[in-house]
Amino acid sequence: MRLAGSFSLATTKIVTSAIVIVAFGLLLSFSTWIAAKEPLMNPELMEKLAGEPVVNVGSDGLLVQLPEDTPELISTGVALYGKYCSVCHGSNLQGQTNWQIADEFGLLPAPPHDATGHTWHHADDQLFEIVKYGPAVAMRDPDYRSRMPAFESLLADDEILSILLYLRSTWPKIQRQWQKGANEAQTGNQWWRKETTDTSEH
Numbered sequence: 001m002r003l004a005g006s007f008s009l010a011t012t013k014i015v016t017s018a019i020v021i022v023a024f025g026l027l028l029s030f031s032t033w034i035a036a037k038e039p040l041m042n043p044e045l046m047e048k049l050a051g052e053p054v055v056n057v058g059s060d061g062l063l064v065q066l067p068e069d070t071p072e073l074i075s076t077g078v079a080l081y082g083k084y085c086s087v088c089h090g091s092n093l094q095g096q097t098n099w100q101i102a103d104e105f106g107l108l109p110a111p112p113h114d115a116t117g118h119t120w121h122h123a124d125d126q127l128f129e130i131v132k133y134g135p136a137v138a139m140r141d142p143d144y145r146s147r148m149p150a151f152e153s154l155l156a157d158d159e160i161l162s163i164l165l166y167l168r169s170t171w172p173k174i175q176r177q178w179q180k181g182a183n184e185a186q187t188g189n190q191w192w193r194k195e196t197t198d199t200s201e202h
């Protein structure tokens, strides 16, 4: 009886240790998985940017700017928009109805991308990040919930740019000028400009 008692005690100890080891392993792989899901950031860049106003650097520390309009890029953008975006944002860029009012799940409908919308309020880099990483990452707010998908795994960077170029090409002069101002507000204070040029000219 004594023998059986100490045997089951040993078994219990082994089983408990096994559970602890497995649980620890699970915790470790879970945290690695979470860490892997963090947006990619260049640690060196981030260190360099420490102390700079976050609004100026975006979430990936890279500044993306739209190229000049070219008919080729715009027509690529039209095709890609039709394939990936029009289902929500509308085939005429008109967005969904009541796009400014959150639905019963607290989520916003897709806004228009034409001059009646809001897209032209944002600088190139912000638009690029919204499309590539999704609004939560672009806004640096992990709790922000949205129906807008991240297109990082579906579209190459230059494909995203061509879509944005198409959107920009539809904006009247006033909206284009406003958006240019948003770009200047963002880039006027970039660290790489500070290092390489005299900021007094901005």
Ligand code: HEC
Binding pocket: 081, 084, 085, 086, 087, 088, 089, 107, 108, 109, 110, 111, 117, 118, 119, 120, 122, 127, 130, 131, 135, 145, 146, 147, 148, 149, 151, 163, 164
């Ligand atoms: C499944 C629906 C859906 C698809 C597909 C989609 N979007 Fe969106 N998009 C949204 C919603 C909803 C929002 C509003 C985001 C929010 O919740 O704040 C949005 C917001 C945006 C914004 C921000 C606009 C602003 O004024 O702030 C941009 C830019 C954008 N989408 C571009 C695109 C592009 C480009 C594509 C295609 C590559 C695309 N979207 C595909 C649903 C979608």
